[in-house]
Amino acid sequence: MKEAKIVRNILLGIDNLLLHKLRSFLTMLGVVFGVGSVVAMLAVGEGASKEALDQIRKLGSNNIIITALKAVEDETANTTRSFMVIYGLTYDDHRRLAETIDTIRRTVPVKLIRKEGRLGERMLELRVVGTTSIWFDLVQRDIIAGRILHPSDEEKKAPVAVLTEYGARRLLATENTIGQILKIGGDAFRVVGIVKSEGGKAADIQIPDQQVDAYIPIEVARVYYGDITFRRTSGSFEREMVELHQIIVEVDRTENVEKTAAAIEQMLKQFHNKKDYSVSVPLALLKQAEATKRTFNIVLGSIAAISLLVGGIGIMNIMLASVTERTREIGIRRAIGAKKRQIITQFLIETVVLSTIGGFVGIGVGVVIPRLITYIAGMPTIITPWSIMVPLFISVAIGVIFGLYPAARAAEVDPIVALRHE
Numbered sequence: 001m002k003e004a005k006i007v008r009n010i011l012l013g014i015d016n017l018l019l020h021k022l023r024s025f026l027t028m029l030g031v032v033f034g035v036g037s038v039v040a041m042l043a044v045g046e047g048a049s050k051e052a053l054d055q056i057r058k059l060g061s062n063n064i065i066i067t068a069l070k071a072v073e074d075e076t077a078n079t080t081r082s083f084m085v086i087y088g089l090t091y092d093d094h095r096r097l098a099e100t101i102d103t104i105r106r107t108v109p110v111k112l113i114r115k116e117g118r119l120g121e122r123m124l125e126l127r128v129v130g131t132t133s134i135w136f137d138l139v140q141r142d143i144i145a146g147r148i149l150h151p152s153d154e155e156k157k158a159p160v161a162v163l164t165e166y167g168a169r170r171l172l173a174t175e176n177t178i179g180q181i182l183k184i185g186g187d188a189f190r191v192v193g194i195v196k197s198e199g200g201k202a203a204d205i206q207i208p209d210q211q212v213d214a215y216i217p218i219e220v221a222r223v224y225y226g227d228i229t230f231r232r233t234s235g236s237f238e239r240e241m242v243e244l245h246q247i248i249v250e251v252d253r254t255e256n257v258e259k260t261a262a263a264i265e266q267m268l269k270q271f272h273n274k275k276d277y278s279v280s281v282p283l284a285l286l287k288q289a290e291a292t293k294r295t296f297n298i299v300l301g302s303i304a305a306i307s308l309l310v311g312g313i314g315i316m317n318i319m320l321a322s323v324t325e326r327t328r329e330i331g332i333r334r335a336i337g338a339k340k341r342q343i344i345t346q347f348l349i350e351t352v353v354l355s356t357i358g359g360f361v362g363i364g365v366g367v368v369i370p371r372l373i374t375y376i377a378g379m380p381t382i383i384t385p386w387s388i389m390v391p392l393f394i395s396v397a398i399g400v401i402f403g404l405y406p407a408a409r410a411a412e413v414d415p416i417v418a419l420r421h422e
Contacts (some may be wrong), residue, residue, distance in 0.1 A: 010349055017350060027318045030311025031358030032365060035391040037307050039366025042387035045296050047380035063138055064249040064261050065280045068242055087276040088242040101263050103256040108135045110246035111221045115185035119171045126214045128184060130221025138248050139208050146178040146193030154217045161189040164197040166211035184214060187224050257283045312398035315351055319406035330413045340411035347410050351403025359395030363388055
């Protein structure tokens with residue numbers, strides 16, 4: 001009986017709203033756009049945050065990345081004559097890290113050289129990465145074909161190369177992929193594998209791999225290319241000596257990462273006269289990115305919630321006007337025995353129906369907009385259950401909150417005055 005009465009009141013509320021279709025529709029638009037903007041903004045924020053977090057996680061939460069940097073004084077040095085710039089990490093740095101800090105499990109030396117890759121008539125500028133087989137353990141990438149570097153390649157100083165998928169498609173198109181002889185800077189290498197690469201930049205950390213990488217044993221890189229590179233610029237001939245461009249460190253436990261990074265900084269400071277390196281901690285950036293994500297979602301949600309607030313004010317305004325229009329109706333209902341509670345309930349039902357329908361339509365709009373953004377702009381968007389439930393709950397709450405005052409005003413109408421109302 002009670003359920004039937006509630007259903008009857010809801011149907012009566014819908015009938016009353018349908019008496020003024022255009023007005024009800026325009027009033028509902030505020031809630032529609034409010035809910036839609038909340039859902040869409042949260043989806044965009046969630047997608048952007050997840051992409052950044054995933055990139056940082058792929059670097060390894062137990063890893064520390066040490067990168068060689070050219071010192072400021074070297075950048076501003078006189079370039080009108082030939083000279084040699086010596087900076088960056090050294091083989092001794094790599095050895096000391098592995099031997100002196102007991103929380104370090106493994107270390108990977110990385111040597112980077114830009115060389116032209118050539119296969120027949122096809123050419124591509126490659127970033128040659130001289131490293132060890134452990135690189136593929138610390139920076140895990142999917143193997144598409146063949147194999148990755150093996151410890152035996154380092155022992156034998158084998159001239160083998162592992163290409164990224166992009167480089168393989170550019171150089172090995174229409175050819176058998178594995179086993180091809182690729183010329184890198186004039187030296188012959190046998191292609192033994194192809195891997196996927198991420199490339200790009202995650203927050204303040206340069207991701208170790210790029211789309212144009214060719215991985216070779218580090219001992220081969222030292223023998224073939226040495227530690228000195230030559231660069232000719234306008235009016236100068238510059239030589240750079242860099243033994244290692246990067247060292248990737250794996251820490252034994254996650255809780256030891258930050259203190260290990262501090263120990264690395266302290267050790268490098270003792271053996272480097274200038275700040276020609278940077279120490280990046282993906283774990284610290286991960287924590288910072290997660291905190292930024294929460295703040296970002298709160299800010300976006302707050303901005304979008306203003307639209308809901310405006311929609312709620314519109315509902316209250318229309319319901320106050322409706323109370324004035326239906327004064328005589330209210331008087332008749334009170335005269336035949338309707339209680340104040342029943343009048344309040346009836347008006348509240350109308351506002352809740354209006355805001356709830358607007359909320360559901362807004363969710364539909366909010367789901368479509370992120371898909372359009374992903375399709376047109378290529379930005380990742382993620383719609384989570386809470387990003388739908390929270391705006392819907394808020395829209396219903398707005399119907400109750402902003403409907404209370406008009407409903408109370410309606411219940412306080414004097415029946416005798418209301419009956420004389422024209």
